[in-house]
Amino acid sequence: MSGTTLFGKIWTAHQAGELPGGRVALVIDRMTLHELSGGYALRDLRAAGERPHMRADQIFAMADHAISTAPDRGPHDSLSTSGSQMIASLEESCAALGYRYARPDDEAHGIVHVAGPEQGFVLPGTTHVCGDSHTCTLGAFGTLAFAVGSSEVATVLRRSALVLERPKTLRVTLTGRLGPHVYAKDAALRLLAAHGVKLALGYVVEFAGPLVASLSMEARMTLCNMAAEMGTRYALIAPDDTTFEALSRTMPASPETVELAIAHWRRLRSDPDAVFERELALDVSELTPQVTWGTTPMQAVGIDGIVPDPADTGDAAARAGTDRALAYMHLEPGRPLTSIPIDAAFIGSCTNARISDLRAAAAILKGRKVADGIRAMCTPGSMAVRAQAEAEGLDRIFEAAGFEWRKSGCSNCAGREGPIWQGLRVISSTNRNFENRQGPGTRTHLASPATVAASAVVGRIADPRPFAAGGR
Ligand SMILES: CC(C)[C@H](C(=O)O)[C@@H](O)C(=O)O
Numbered sequence: 001m002s003g004t005t006l007f008g009k010i011w012t013a014h015q016a017g018e019l020p021g022g023r024v025a026l027v028i029d030r031m032t033l034h035e036l037s038g039g040y041a042l043r044d045l046r047a048a049g050e051r052p053h054m055r056a057d058q059i060f061a062m063a064d065h066a067i068s069t070a071p072d073r074g075p076h077d078s079l080s081t082s083g084s085q086m087i088a089s090l091e092e093s094c095a096a097l098g099y100r101y102a103r104p105d106d107e108a109h110g111i112v113h114v115a116g117p118e119q120g121f122v123l124p125g126t127t128h129v130c131g132d133s134h135t136c137t138l139g140a141f142g143t144l145a146f147a148v149g150s151s152e153v154a155t156v157l158r159r160s161a162l163v164l165e166r167p168k169t170l171r172v173t174l175t176g177r178l179g180p181h182v183y184a185k186d187a188a189l190r191l192l193a194a195h196g197v198k199l200a201l202g203y204v205v206e207f208a209g210p211l212v213a214s215l216s217m218e219a220r221m222t223l224c225n226m227a228a229e230m231g232t233r234y235a236l237i238a239p240d241d242t243t244f245e246a247l248s249r250t251m252p253a254s255p256e257t258v259e260l261a262i263a264h265w266r267r268l269r270s271d272p273d274a275v276f277e278r279e280l281a282l283d284v285s286e287l288t289p290q291v292t293w294g295t296t297p298m299q300a301v302g303i304d305g306i307v308p309d310p311a312d313t314g315d316a317a318a319r320a321g322t323d324r325a326l327a328y329m330h331l332e333p334g335r336p337l338t339s340i341p342i343d344a345a346f347i348g349s350c351t352n353a354r355i356s357d358l359r360a361a362a363a364i365l366k367g368r369k370v371a372d373g374i375r376a377m378c379t380p381g382s383m384a385v386r387a388q389a390e391a392e393g394l395d396r397i398f399e400a401a402g403f404e405w406r407k408s409g410c411s412n413c414a415g416r417e418g419p420i421w422q423g424l425r426v427i428s429s430t431n432r433n434f435e436n437r438q439g440p441g442t443r444t445h446l447a448s449p450a451t452v453a454a455s456a457v458v459g460r461i462a463d464p465r466p467f468a469a470g471g472r
Protein backbone atom coordinates (compact mmCIF):
# COMPACT_ATOMS: atom_id res chain seq x y z
CA MET A 1 0.00 0.00 0.00
CA SER A 2 1.32 3.41 -0.93
CA GLY A 3 1.68 6.36 1.40
CA THR A 4 -0.73 9.19 1.98
CA THR A 5 -0.71 12.64 0.45
CA LEU A 6 -0.79 15.76 2.59
CA PHE A 7 -4.29 16.35 1.27
CA GLY A 8 -5.36 12.82 2.19
CA LYS A 9 -4.13 13.28 5.76
CA ILE A 10 -6.12 16.49 6.31
CA TRP A 11 -9.20 15.17 4.50
CA THR A 12 -9.35 11.92 6.46
CA ALA A 13 -8.82 13.69 9.77
CA HIS A 14 -11.85 15.88 9.06
CA GLN A 15 -14.28 13.31 7.71
CA ALA A 16 -17.39 13.14 9.84
CA GLY A 17 -19.02 10.49 7.72
CA GLU A 18 -19.34 8.99 4.25
CA LEU A 19 -22.39 9.46 2.08
CA PRO A 20 -23.62 7.47 -0.89
CA GLY A 21 -21.76 8.29 -4.11
CA GLY A 22 -18.41 8.74 -2.37
CA ARG A 23 -19.21 12.14 -0.93
CA VAL A 24 -18.18 12.96 2.61
CA ALA A 25 -19.27 15.28 5.37
CA LEU A 26 -16.21 17.34 6.19
CA VAL A 27 -15.83 19.19 9.49
CA ILE A 28 -14.90 22.85 8.98
CA ASP A 29 -12.62 24.37 11.61
CA ARG A 30 -12.52 28.02 10.63
CA MET A 31 -14.21 30.54 8.41
CA THR A 32 -13.37 34.00 7.18
CA LEU A 33 -16.28 36.25 6.28
CA HIS A 34 -16.39 39.23 4.00
CA GLU A 35 -19.25 41.61 3.44
CA LEU A 36 -20.36 40.16 0.10
CA SER A 37 -20.66 36.49 0.92
CA GLY A 38 -20.78 36.66 4.71
CA GLY A 39 -22.93 39.66 5.54
CA TYR A 40 -26.13 38.36 4.00
CA ALA A 41 -25.66 34.83 5.30
CA LEU A 42 -25.40 36.15 8.85
CA ARG A 43 -28.32 38.51 8.38
CA ASP A 44 -30.59 35.74 7.02
CA LEU A 45 -29.63 33.40 9.82
CA ARG A 46 -30.43 36.00 12.44
CA ALA A 47 -33.67 36.96 10.70
CA ALA A 48 -34.71 33.30 10.92
CA GLY A 49 -34.00 33.41 14.65
CA GLU A 50 -31.21 30.81 14.35
CA ARG A 51 -28.03 30.69 16.38
CA PRO A 52 -24.95 29.76 14.35
CA HIS A 53 -23.00 26.65 15.29
CA MET A 54 -19.66 28.30 14.50
CA ARG A 55 -18.08 29.67 17.68
CA ALA A 56 -16.54 33.09 18.05
CA ASP A 57 -12.99 31.68 17.93
CA GLN A 58 -13.74 30.05 14.56
CA ILE A 59 -14.73 33.24 12.74
CA PHE A 60 -12.82 36.27 11.52
CA ALA A 61 -14.70 38.92 9.56
CA MET A 62 -13.86 42.09 7.68
CA ALA A 63 -15.25 44.18 4.86
CA ASP A 64 -12.76 44.07 2.01
CA HIS A 65 -14.61 44.05 -1.30
CA ALA A 66 -16.96 47.02 -1.25
CA ILE A 67 -14.99 49.20 1.14
CA SER A 68 -13.42 52.32 -0.31
CA THR A 69 -9.62 52.38 -0.39
CA ALA A 70 -9.53 56.18 -0.18
CA PRO A 71 -7.00 57.44 2.39
CA ASP A 72 -9.78 59.32 4.23
CA ARG A 73 -12.40 56.57 4.18
CA GLY A 74 -14.98 56.16 6.90
CA PRO A 75 -15.89 52.75 8.38
CA HIS A 76 -18.74 52.09 5.93
CA ASP A 77 -17.57 54.09 2.91
CA SER A 78 -18.26 52.42 -0.37
CA LEU A 79 -18.91 53.64 -3.86
CA SER A 80 -22.37 52.08 -3.80
CA THR A 81 -25.19 52.39 -1.31
CA SER A 82 -25.64 48.62 -1.31
CA GLY A 83 -21.92 48.27 -0.53
CA SER A 84 -22.26 50.53 2.52
CA GLN A 85 -25.29 48.56 3.65
CA MET A 86 -23.48 45.26 3.32
CA ILE A 87 -20.52 46.56 5.33
CA ALA A 88 -22.78 47.91 8.08
CA SER A 89 -24.78 44.69 8.11
CA LEU A 90 -21.66 42.53 8.53
CA GLU A 91 -20.37 44.73 11.32
CA GLU A 92 -23.71 44.69 13.08
CA SER A 93 -24.15 40.91 12.85
CA CYS A 94 -20.63 40.30 14.14
CA ALA A 95 -21.29 42.56 17.12
CA ALA A 96 -24.56 40.74 17.85
CA LEU A 97 -22.96 37.28 17.64
CA GLY A 98 -19.66 38.14 19.29
CA TYR A 99 -17.64 37.44 16.11
CA ARG A 100 -14.33 39.18 15.59
CA TYR A 101 -14.70 41.99 13.07
CA ALA A 102 -11.73 44.05 11.91
CA ARG A 103 -12.90 47.59 11.30
CA PRO A 104 -11.46 49.17 8.14
CA ASP A 105 -8.88 51.24 9.96
CA ASP A 106 -7.75 48.51 12.38
CA GLU A 107 -4.32 47.04 11.69
CA ALA A 108 -6.08 43.68 11.46
CA HIS A 109 -8.07 44.87 8.44
CA GLY A 110 -7.19 43.89 4.93
CA ILE A 111 -8.11 41.74 2.03
CA VAL A 112 -9.29 38.59 3.84
CA HIS A 113 -6.59 36.37 2.36
CA VAL A 114 -3.86 38.80 3.41
CA ALA A 115 -5.13 39.78 6.85
CA GLY A 116 -6.15 36.26 8.01
CA PRO A 117 -2.63 34.79 7.95
CA GLU A 118 -1.10 37.99 9.35
CA GLN A 119 -3.37 37.79 12.36
CA GLY A 120 -2.47 34.17 13.09
CA PHE A 121 -5.92 32.95 12.10
CA VAL A 122 -4.67 30.36 9.59
CA LEU A 123 -3.27 27.08 10.90
CA PRO A 124 -1.74 24.04 9.19
CA GLY A 125 -3.80 20.88 9.04
CA THR A 126 -7.10 22.68 9.59
CA THR A 127 -10.05 23.12 7.24
CA HIS A 128 -10.89 26.73 6.48
CA VAL A 129 -13.51 28.21 4.19
CA CYS A 130 -14.50 31.61 2.88
CA GLY A 131 -17.04 32.68 0.31
CA ASP A 132 -14.30 33.81 -2.02
CA SER A 133 -12.54 32.04 -4.86
CA HIS A 134 -9.03 32.94 -3.68
CA THR A 135 -9.37 31.23 -0.31
CA CYS A 136 -6.86 28.68 -1.67
CA THR A 137 -4.19 31.34 -0.96
CA LEU A 138 -4.12 30.00 2.61
CA GLY A 139 -3.08 26.57 1.36
CA ALA A 140 0.44 28.03 1.56
CA PHE A 141 0.28 27.18 5.30
CA GLY A 142 -0.70 23.56 4.75
CA THR A 143 -4.30 24.57 5.47
CA LEU A 144 -7.08 22.89 3.51
CA ALA A 145 -8.62 26.27 2.72
CA PHE A 146 -11.18 26.52 -0.01
CA ALA A 147 -13.83 28.70 -1.57
CA VAL A 148 -17.49 28.10 -0.89
CA GLY A 149 -20.63 29.62 -2.38
CA SER A 150 -23.08 31.78 -0.44
CA SER A 151 -25.39 28.91 0.46
CA GLU A 152 -22.41 26.89 1.69
CA VAL A 153 -21.37 29.83 3.88
CA ALA A 154 -24.79 29.57 5.52
CA THR A 155 -24.45 25.78 5.85
CA VAL A 156 -21.07 26.07 7.55
CA LEU A 157 -22.40 28.74 9.92
CA ARG A 158 -25.26 26.41 10.84
CA ARG A 159 -23.44 23.06 11.04
CA SER A 160 -19.64 23.57 10.97
CA ALA A 161 -19.59 20.95 8.23
CA LEU A 162 -20.05 20.56 4.48
CA VAL A 163 -20.83 17.71 2.14
CA LEU A 164 -18.12 17.49 -0.51
CA GLU A 165 -16.77 15.31 -3.26
CA ARG A 166 -13.19 14.26 -2.86
CA PRO A 167 -10.99 15.95 -5.46
CA LYS A 168 -8.26 14.04 -7.29
CA THR A 169 -4.66 14.80 -6.42
CA LEU A 170 -2.17 16.70 -8.58
CA ARG A 171 1.41 17.47 -7.62
CA VAL A 172 3.22 20.33 -9.32
CA THR A 173 6.94 20.01 -8.66
CA LEU A 174 8.90 23.22 -9.07
CA THR A 175 12.67 23.12 -9.42
CA GLY A 176 15.49 25.54 -10.21
CA ARG A 177 16.16 29.01 -8.88
CA LEU A 178 14.36 32.21 -9.74
CA GLY A 179 16.58 34.86 -11.30
CA PRO A 180 16.64 38.49 -10.11
CA HIS A 181 13.25 40.18 -10.54
CA VAL A 182 11.58 36.88 -11.40
CA TYR A 183 8.96 35.77 -8.88
CA ALA A 184 6.41 33.18 -7.86
CA LYS A 185 3.88 35.19 -9.88
CA ASP A 186 5.94 34.60 -13.00
CA ALA A 187 6.10 30.87 -12.24
CA ALA A 188 2.31 30.75 -11.84
CA LEU A 189 1.73 32.62 -15.11
CA ARG A 190 4.19 30.28 -16.84
CA LEU A 191 2.32 27.22 -15.53
CA LEU A 192 -0.91 28.72 -16.82
CA ALA A 193 0.59 29.52 -20.22
CA ALA A 194 1.95 25.99 -20.53
CA HIS A 195 -1.05 24.02 -19.24
CA GLY A 196 -4.07 26.30 -19.47
CA VAL A 197 -6.73 27.49 -17.08
CA LYS A 198 -8.07 23.97 -16.53
CA LEU A 199 -4.76 22.59 -15.39
CA ALA A 200 -6.04 21.75 -11.92
CA LEU A 201 -9.75 21.36 -12.65
CA GLY A 202 -11.09 18.54 -10.45
CA TYR A 203 -7.83 18.29 -8.51
CA VAL A 204 -6.34 19.48 -5.28
CA VAL A 205 -2.95 20.84 -6.31
CA GLU A 206 0.06 20.38 -4.04
CA PHE A 207 2.97 22.63 -4.95
CA ALA A 208 6.19 20.88 -3.99
CA GLY A 209 9.87 20.60 -4.85
CA PRO A 210 13.06 22.46 -3.99
CA LEU A 211 11.91 25.78 -5.38
CA VAL A 212 8.80 25.79 -3.20
CA ALA A 213 10.88 24.91 -0.14
CA SER A 214 13.07 27.96 -0.83
CA LEU A 215 10.16 30.39 -1.19
CA SER A 216 9.02 32.81 1.51
CA MET A 217 5.52 32.44 2.93
CA GLU A 218 4.48 35.45 0.89
CA ALA A 219 5.68 33.94 -2.37
CA ARG A 220 3.98 30.65 -1.45
CA MET A 221 0.75 32.55 -0.93
CA THR A 222 1.08 34.14 -4.38
CA LEU A 223 1.50 30.69 -5.92
CA CYS A 224 -1.46 29.18 -4.08
CA ASN A 225 -3.55 32.27 -4.85
CA MET A 226 -3.06 31.71 -8.57
CA ALA A 227 -4.33 28.12 -8.22
CA ALA A 228 -7.82 29.64 -8.41
CA GLU A 229 -6.92 30.65 -11.96
CA MET A 230 -5.85 27.05 -12.66
CA GLY A 231 -9.39 25.81 -12.20
CA THR A 232 -9.33 24.53 -8.63
CA ARG A 233 -10.42 25.68 -5.22
CA TYR A 234 -7.82 23.59 -3.39
CA ALA A 235 -4.08 24.30 -3.18
CA LEU A 236 -1.60 23.06 -0.61
CA ILE A 237 2.04 23.43 0.37
CA ALA A 238 3.46 21.25 3.13
CA PRO A 239 4.33 23.31 6.21
CA ASP A 240 8.05 23.48 7.04
CA ASP A 241 10.44 25.58 9.11
CA THR A 242 9.62 28.68 7.04
CA THR A 243 5.94 28.17 7.88
CA PHE A 244 6.62 27.51 11.56
CA GLU A 245 8.80 30.57 11.86
CA ALA A 246 6.01 32.71 10.40
CA LEU A 247 3.41 31.10 12.65
CA SER A 248 5.45 31.50 15.80
CA ARG A 249 5.40 35.27 15.13
CA THR A 250 1.64 35.48 14.53
CA MET A 251 -0.05 32.72 16.55
CA PRO A 252 -1.86 34.03 19.59
CA ALA A 253 -0.53 31.26 21.85
CA SER A 254 2.24 30.66 24.38
CA PRO A 255 5.66 29.52 23.09
CA GLU A 256 5.07 26.09 24.69
CA THR A 257 1.79 25.66 22.86
CA VAL A 258 3.39 26.75 19.60
CA GLU A 259 6.19 24.16 20.13
CA LEU A 260 3.66 21.39 20.70
CA ALA A 261 1.70 22.43 17.66
CA ILE A 262 4.83 22.47 15.50
CA ALA A 263 5.74 18.93 16.58
CA HIS A 264 2.32 17.84 15.36
CA TRP A 265 2.45 19.86 12.12
CA ARG A 266 5.76 18.28 11.08
CA ARG A 267 3.76 15.19 10.12
CA LEU A 268 1.75 17.22 7.64
CA ARG A 269 3.53 16.28 4.44
CA SER A 270 2.97 13.83 1.65
CA ASP A 271 4.65 10.51 2.40
CA PRO A 272 7.62 9.80 0.10
CA ASP A 273 5.74 6.91 -1.51
CA ALA A 274 2.43 8.78 -1.83
CA VAL A 275 0.94 8.44 -5.31
CA PHE A 276 -0.66 11.46 -7.00
CA GLU A 277 -3.23 10.97 -9.71
CA ARG A 278 -1.44 13.52 -11.87
CA GLU A 279 2.04 15.04 -11.80
CA LEU A 280 3.44 18.15 -13.51
CA ALA A 281 6.82 19.81 -13.25
CA LEU A 282 8.38 23.16 -14.06
CA ASP A 283 12.03 24.16 -13.92
CA VAL A 284 12.19 27.93 -13.36
CA SER A 285 15.91 28.34 -14.06
CA GLU A 286 15.35 29.99 -17.44
CA LEU A 287 12.11 31.72 -16.47
CA THR A 288 11.76 35.38 -17.47
CA PRO A 289 9.23 37.92 -16.15
CA GLN A 290 5.82 36.97 -17.57
CA VAL A 291 3.04 39.30 -18.68
CA THR A 292 -0.41 38.51 -20.04
CA TRP A 293 -1.38 39.96 -23.42
CA GLY A 294 -4.95 38.61 -23.52
CA THR A 295 -8.07 38.15 -21.45
CA THR A 296 -7.27 34.98 -19.54
CA PRO A 297 -4.28 34.44 -17.24
CA MET A 298 -3.03 31.65 -19.53
CA GLN A 299 -2.51 34.17 -22.33
CA ALA A 300 0.91 35.05 -20.96
CA VAL A 301 4.36 35.28 -22.55
CA GLY A 302 7.85 36.14 -21.41
CA ILE A 303 8.73 39.83 -21.38
CA ASP A 304 10.96 39.35 -24.46
CA GLY A 305 8.06 37.80 -26.34
CA ILE A 306 5.58 39.03 -28.90
CA VAL A 307 1.80 39.07 -29.08
CA PRO A 308 0.96 35.75 -30.72
CA ASP A 309 -0.65 35.22 -34.09
CA PRO A 310 -4.10 33.61 -33.87
CA ALA A 311 -3.06 31.38 -36.79
CA ASP A 312 -0.52 29.70 -34.45
CA THR A 313 -2.84 29.16 -31.51
CA GLY A 314 -4.38 25.76 -32.20
CA ASP A 315 -7.83 24.77 -33.41
CA ALA A 316 -10.62 27.00 -34.70
CA ALA A 317 -12.04 27.61 -31.22
CA ALA A 318 -8.65 28.62 -29.85
CA ARG A 319 -8.11 30.93 -32.84
CA ALA A 320 -11.47 32.57 -32.31
CA GLY A 321 -10.59 33.06 -28.62
CA THR A 322 -7.28 34.65 -29.53
CA ASP A 323 -8.95 36.91 -32.12
CA ARG A 324 -11.46 38.09 -29.59
CA ALA A 325 -8.82 38.68 -26.91
CA LEU A 326 -6.69 40.70 -29.33
CA ALA A 327 -9.68 42.79 -30.40
CA TYR A 328 -10.60 43.54 -26.78
CA MET A 329 -7.01 44.31 -25.87
CA HIS A 330 -6.48 46.49 -28.98
CA LEU A 331 -3.40 44.52 -29.95
CA GLU A 332 -2.11 43.10 -33.17
CA PRO A 333 -0.15 39.86 -33.66
CA GLY A 334 3.61 40.05 -33.73
CA ARG A 335 3.89 43.15 -31.58
CA PRO A 336 6.74 43.00 -29.06
CA LEU A 337 5.33 43.13 -25.55
CA THR A 338 7.75 45.86 -24.52
CA SER A 339 6.43 48.17 -27.27
CA ILE A 340 2.94 48.33 -25.70
CA PRO A 341 2.27 51.70 -24.02
CA ILE A 342 0.30 51.61 -20.77
CA ASP A 343 -2.09 54.16 -19.26
CA ALA A 344 -2.09 52.96 -15.68
CA ALA A 345 -0.25 50.77 -13.17
CA PHE A 346 -1.73 49.02 -10.17
CA ILE A 347 -0.12 47.28 -7.23
CA GLY A 348 -2.70 45.63 -5.03
CA SER A 349 -4.81 42.49 -4.44
CA CYS A 350 -4.56 39.23 -2.53
CA THR A 351 -2.04 38.01 -5.12
CA ASN A 352 0.67 40.62 -4.76
CA ALA A 353 0.19 43.39 -2.20
CA ARG A 354 2.14 42.04 0.75
CA ILE A 355 5.18 43.76 2.20
CA SER A 356 7.69 41.88 0.01
CA ASP A 357 5.71 42.91 -3.07
CA LEU A 358 5.75 46.55 -2.03
CA ARG A 359 9.47 46.34 -1.28
CA ALA A 360 10.19 44.86 -4.72
CA ALA A 361 8.23 47.63 -6.43
CA ALA A 362 9.73 50.36 -4.25
CA ALA A 363 13.26 49.14 -5.04
CA ILE A 364 12.56 50.01 -8.67
CA LEU A 365 10.61 53.21 -8.00
CA LYS A 366 13.17 54.69 -5.61
CA GLY A 367 14.52 57.93 -7.04
CA ARG A 368 12.43 57.53 -10.21
CA LYS A 369 9.11 58.83 -11.46
CA VAL A 370 6.27 57.20 -13.30
CA ALA A 371 6.12 58.22 -16.95
CA ASP A 372 3.99 61.25 -17.88
CA GLY A 373 0.27 60.66 -17.96
CA ILE A 374 0.32 57.30 -16.15
CA ARG A 375 -2.19 56.81 -13.36
CA ALA A 376 -0.39 54.71 -10.79
CA MET A 377 -1.86 53.37 -7.59
CA CYS A 378 -0.87 51.14 -4.70
CA THR A 379 -3.36 49.62 -2.27
CA PRO A 380 -1.48 47.62 0.36
CA GLY A 381 -3.06 44.22 1.06
CA SER A 382 -3.78 45.06 4.67
CA MET A 383 -3.54 47.92 7.12
CA ALA A 384 -0.65 46.06 8.80
CA VAL A 385 1.21 45.91 5.47
CA ARG A 386 0.46 49.62 5.03
CA ALA A 387 1.83 50.45 8.48
CA GLN A 388 4.94 48.33 7.92
CA ALA A 389 5.55 49.98 4.55
CA GLU A 390 5.18 53.40 6.13
CA ALA A 391 7.61 52.45 8.89
CA GLU A 392 10.12 51.56 6.17
CA GLY A 393 9.46 54.78 4.24
CA LEU A 394 8.03 52.94 1.23
CA ASP A 395 4.95 55.18 1.10
CA ARG A 396 7.24 58.15 0.50
CA ILE A 397 8.99 56.30 -2.33
CA PHE A 398 5.66 55.42 -3.96
CA GLU A 399 4.31 58.94 -3.59
CA ALA A 400 7.49 60.65 -4.77
CA ALA A 401 7.36 58.43 -7.86
CA GLY A 402 3.79 59.53 -8.55
CA PHE A 403 1.82 56.59 -7.14
CA GLU A 404 -1.35 57.14 -5.11
CA TRP A 405 -0.95 55.57 -1.68
CA ARG A 406 -4.27 54.14 -0.57
CA LYS A 407 -5.79 51.94 2.13
CA SER A 408 -6.34 48.19 2.12
CA GLY A 409 -9.11 46.54 0.15
CA CYS A 410 -10.17 44.76 -3.01
CA SER A 411 -12.04 47.40 -4.90
CA ASN A 412 -9.43 48.38 -7.49
CA CYS A 413 -8.64 44.75 -8.25
CA ALA A 414 -12.25 44.08 -9.18
CA GLY A 415 -13.21 47.45 -10.68
CA ARG A 416 -15.50 48.38 -7.83
CA GLU A 417 -14.16 51.83 -7.05
CA GLY A 418 -15.79 53.61 -9.95
CA PRO A 419 -14.70 53.91 -13.55
CA ILE A 420 -11.24 55.19 -12.70
CA TRP A 421 -9.65 52.96 -15.32
CA GLN A 422 -12.45 52.99 -17.85
CA GLY A 423 -11.02 52.10 -21.25
CA LEU A 424 -7.45 52.27 -19.96
CA ARG A 425 -4.64 49.77 -20.37
CA VAL A 426 -3.48 48.81 -16.88
CA ILE A 427 -0.49 46.75 -15.87
CA SER A 428 -1.62 45.08 -12.69
CA SER A 429 -0.22 42.85 -9.94
CA THR A 430 -3.62 41.11 -9.67
CA ASN A 431 -4.82 37.68 -10.79
CA ARG A 432 -7.70 38.21 -13.24
CA ASN A 433 -7.76 39.90 -16.61
CA PHE A 434 -11.09 38.96 -18.17
CA GLU A 435 -13.03 41.58 -20.12
CA ASN A 436 -14.13 44.51 -17.93
CA ARG A 437 -12.63 42.94 -14.78
CA GLN A 438 -11.00 46.14 -13.60
CA GLY A 439 -13.66 48.43 -15.05
CA PRO A 440 -15.61 49.01 -18.24
CA GLY A 441 -13.32 48.47 -21.21
CA THR A 442 -10.25 48.26 -18.96
CA ARG A 443 -7.48 46.21 -20.56
CA THR A 444 -5.55 44.43 -17.82
CA HIS A 445 -2.05 42.99 -18.20
CA LEU A 446 -1.14 40.72 -15.29
CA ALA A 447 2.44 40.80 -14.03
CA SER A 448 4.60 40.80 -10.90
CA PRO A 449 4.86 43.98 -8.78
CA ALA A 450 8.42 44.53 -10.09
CA THR A 451 7.21 44.38 -13.69
CA VAL A 452 4.34 46.74 -12.81
CA ALA A 453 6.77 49.23 -11.26
CA ALA A 454 9.24 49.04 -14.18
CA SER A 455 6.40 49.52 -16.67
CA ALA A 456 5.06 52.52 -14.75
CA VAL A 457 8.47 54.17 -14.96
CA VAL A 458 9.03 53.39 -18.64
CA GLY A 459 5.44 54.08 -19.74
CA ARG A 460 5.35 50.83 -21.70
CA ILE A 461 5.31 47.19 -20.61
CA ALA A 462 8.87 46.87 -19.35
CA ASP A 463 11.38 44.31 -18.12
CA PRO A 464 12.26 44.89 -14.46
CA ARG A 465 15.60 43.08 -14.75
CA PRO A 466 17.66 46.00 -16.10
CA PHE A 467 16.69 47.85 -12.92
CA ALA A 468 18.27 45.14 -10.79
CA ALA A 469 21.82 46.32 -11.33
CA GLY A 470 20.81 49.92 -10.75
CA GLY A 471 20.71 50.42 -14.53
CA ARG A 472 18.13 52.33 -16.59
C1 LIG B 1 -16.68 38.93 -5.00
C2 LIG B 1 -15.93 37.67 -4.65
C3 LIG B 1 -16.89 36.69 -4.18
C4 LIG B 1 -14.99 37.29 -5.78
C5 LIG B 1 -14.42 35.89 -5.71
O1 LIG B 1 -15.00 34.95 -5.21
O2 LIG B 1 -13.35 35.68 -6.20
C6 LIG B 1 -13.86 38.29 -5.82
O3 LIG B 1 -13.00 38.18 -4.75
C7 LIG B 1 -13.08 38.19 -7.11
O4 LIG B 1 -11.86 38.07 -7.07
O5 LIG B 1 -13.71 38.26 -8.15
Ligand code: SF4
Binds near residue numbers: 065132134351410413
Ligand atom coordinates in the same frame (compact mmCIF):
# COMPACT_ATOMS: atom_id res chain seq x y z
S1 SF4 C 1 -8.13 41.24 -4.05
FE1 SF4 C 1 -9.20 40.81 -5.97
S2 SF4 C 1 -8.94 38.63 -6.34
FE2 SF4 C 1 -8.44 39.03 -4.19
S3 SF4 C 1 -10.31 38.62 -3.07
FE3 SF4 C 1 -10.25 40.81 -3.56
S4 SF4 C 1 -11.37 41.04 -5.49
FE4 SF4 C 1 -10.89 38.86 -5.25
